[in-house]
Amino acid sequence: MPTHSVPSSVRPMQRRLRLFRSISNFHAKIAGLVAKAKARAYKMEGPGLLYSVACVAEADVVEYRRSARDAAAKKRLCDAVNLKAGHTKNMRRRQSQYKRCDARGIQRHIWLCNYPVQRRYCVERLTHLNVLDGGGVRPIVQCSGCGVHHHEFYTCPSIRGLSGLHQTITGVLASTGERTDGRVFFPPPSGAEDIYNIILSS
Numbered sequence: 001m002p003t004h005s006v007p008s009s010v011r012p013m014q015r016r017l018r019l020f021r022s023i024s025n026f027h028a029k030i031a032g033l034v035a036k037a038k039a040r041a042y043k044m045e046g047p048g049l050l051y052s053v054a055c056v057a058e059a060d061v062v063e064y065r066r067s068a069r070d071a072a073a074k075k076r077l078c079d080a081v082n083l084k085a086g087h088t089k090n091m092r093r094r095q096s097q098y099k100r101c102d103a104r105g106i107q108r109h110i111w112l113c114n115y116p117v118q119r120r121y122c123v124e125r126l127t128h129l130n131v132l133d134g135g136g137v138r139p140i141v142q143c144s145g146c147g148v149h150h151h152e153f154y155t156c157p158s159i160r161g162l163s164g165l166h167q168t169i170t171g172v173l174a175s176t177g178e179r180t181d182g183r184v185f186f187p188p189p190s191g192a193e194d195i196y197n198i199i200l201s202s
């Protein structure tokens, strides 16, 4: 039917119908993408490691080493550290990926501990949800090394340090039927043993 023959009162209805159709198509598209992502995650789910890593600014390391290195200085350092829980099935590859982040010598990543798990996607997701629920604060800033906005680092005080993170992880492992006694510590990084020990006791 030619457009000029449509009564003017019907045109808004046609517009609404077109809008409705485009919104429906949009929702169908999103639902399709979500279903695909879920299927992909399900397919990729499997055993691996849940790890914790700290990101420390070199400036804070320098400041700590220049200080009296007393309890107050240790607390200042810990307050400035960001901690992350992540998952991988290839630890060596994941560690080498982080080297890009440390490339400019502005910050360094210190590997803390890892837990063997059967469903690494599930336990990592639940860990983040629990950390956020407990008040975890994520300072999302552009990484000075690789340029990416890393979204999974939490300020150390907001998650009550590595012990708080460990407590959350252990709770998730217990509730999902994973073993809770598998924690392994990474060796202290050469030249940063002091910083490693301070974060480990946080």
Ligand SMILES: [Zn+2]
Pocket: 100, 101, 143, 144, 145, 146, 147, 148, 150
């Ligand atoms: Zn980075």
